Amino acid sequence: MDLSVIVPLYNEEESITELTKWIADVMKKNNFSYEIIMVDDGSKDNSWNVIQKLADDNNNIHGIKLKRNYGKSAALHCGFQSAEGDVVITMDADLQDSPDEIPELYRMIKDEHYDLVSGWKQKRYDPISKTMPTKLFNAAARVASGIKLHDFNCGLKAYRKNVIKDIEVYGEMHRYIPVLAKQAGYTTIGEKVVIHRARKFGVSKFGINRFINGFLDLLSISFISRFSKKPMHFFGSLGTLLFLISLMAIVGIGVTKYFYLKSGHPAPLITSTPYFYIALTGMILGTQLFLAGFLAELISRSASNRNDYVIDKKI
């Protein structure tokens, strides 16, 4: 099969008939063999009934209904697991992404040998309250990941099949699939300017907290990729450094006191200087950091995926 199109959706009953019809038209025109996987992420409206009807009329259309609303990442993960096409396309259900982009995305994966091609909504039809923070967010993601993409969170993306089988999208990590792909060793990541349109029906499913959560996720993803297999390198070095500096300060304070006493001067109490307390706190924090690293090391040592490397080729 040439293509799998995965559409995660939550309360999109008005859009999906038009969307699937449009996708099917594009597929037919280009002679692609395909499947459309509609993942209903616990919709409360009529979406599932619409999907059932669509699947009856066109046997390239499949539906998966999740028990409740788990979020876009879970919906994508679920779709990825059952995808069978050589090239896998993800697309939002709200008609903001255009199915007309599919043939070119397919060609870039097949002929230009990209592992992943991400859409870039160069001209966006979204409110400014969303486009401004998005720019910041993308800049941060570029710096943290080293991947030169303009639009990490674009819903329209194309993947070589292996990529989606080798990564696990969880939580709200759908914003960082290119980063997950890079960490899994798929580094040929491309970008294509895509047409974006205003939402035709319904409302956006992500509120303002997308930005806070987005930044937190970026922190965890870059931390995890760097240190999750060796947490002691982070906590241990920080802890040891802090402990040693504080220890030296304490020794310094002690030695000063000793010389005061020896020379017969009236020595101030050690506890009368603020440096004593700063150094004391430093030693305690240093020990705690070291311990945190040690515990994290024990946990990662016994994790079932401590050796999750993937063999690329063998002869």
Ligand code: UDP
């Ligand atoms: N979506 C989903 N589960 C959710 C939230 C959203 O499957 O919990 C789907 C939604 O139906 C749409 C896509 O994810 O197909 C993108 O959502 P939306 O258009 O609301 O995001 P925006 O375009 O505002 O970033």
Ligand code: MG
């Ligand atoms: Mg949208």
